[in-house]
Amino acid sequence: MSLSIYLTGARGSGKTTVGQALAQALGYAFVDTDHHLQQVTQRSVAEIVAAAGWEGFRQRESESLRAVSAPATVIATGGGMVLSEQNRDFMRQQGTVVYLNAEVGTLAARLQAFPHDAQRPTLTGRSIVEEIEQILVERAALYQQTAHHMVNASHPPEQVVQQILNVLSPARG
Numbered sequence: 001m002s003l004s005i006y007l008t009g010a011r012g013s014g015k016t017t018v019g020q021a022l023a024q025a026l027g028y029a030f031v032d033t034d035h036h037l038q039q040v041t042q043r044s045v046a047e048i049v050a051a052a053g054w055e056g057f058r059q060r061e062s063e064s065l066r067a068v069s070a071p072a073t074v075i076a077t078g079g080g081m082v083l084s085e086q087n088r089d090f091m092r093q094q095g096t097v098v099y100l101n102a103e104v105g106t107l108a109a110r111l112q113a114f115p116h117d118a119q120r121p122t123l124t125g126r127s128i129v130e131e132i133e134q135i136l137v138e139r140a141a142l143y144q145q146t147a148h149h150m151v152n153a154s155h156p157p158e159q160v161v162q163q164i165l166n167v168l169s170p171a172r173g
């Protein structure tokens, strides 16, 4: 049976973009935990955080992770999904976890070009570059320890998809 594929990484690493293309390449379903949460609550991430705080959002995104997990499905997670140990354990047990790794400058350029404030309210109150630097200091080890595979997400989406197909192919069945 084909397992779930979880994409993790910082904001702007391309989890949502690459996830859709990867699902298409594999003939898998695609879900995004933030999109699922928005559908269920009829609220944007910013609205959920304004109403319930980041703690409330984290609890709801953890519920989304469990709700969307299914075989033969590519799951784009939100950048903070790995903060919870239960989420890290769950993803590793349920499927294959792929970390989309990119440098601060690459992430910042993408987020500056396309901030999408309703999806990405500030986490720290800092500038985009300072926030990404701080977040990577806090999370890099979590992304690494949770992942079965890490790919270089600085390349164009189709190349990132190909890298993922390459690392998956020995294990996929």
Ligand SMILES: Nc1ncnc2c1ncn2[C@@H]1O[C@H](COP(=O)(O)OP(=O)(O)O)[C@@H](O)[C@H]1O
Pocket: 009, 010, 011, 012, 013, 014, 015, 016, 017, 018, 076, 110, 111, 114, 153, 154, 155, 156, 157, 160
């Ligand atoms: N590999 C890539 N190369 C260039 N731009 C990208 C790439 N992946 C994503 N983007 C762009 O970066 C922005 C954030 O992508 P998104 O998929 O929403 O990232 P994430 O879900 O990891 O936050 C979007 O504007 C998207 O078009």
Ligand SMILES: O=C(O)C1=C[C@@H](OP(=O)(O)O)[C@@H](O)[C@H](O)C1
Pocket: 009, 010, 011, 012, 015, 016, 034, 045, 077, 078, 079, 080, 081, 119, 120, 121, 123
């Ligand atoms: O890194 C984070 O803590 C977050 C990343 C966002 O998802 P993307 O990584 O898809 O932008 C979204 O879940 C929320 O704004 C929190």
Ligand SMILES: [Mg+2]
Pocket: 015, 016, 032, 034, 076, 077, 078
């Ligand atoms: Mg996303």
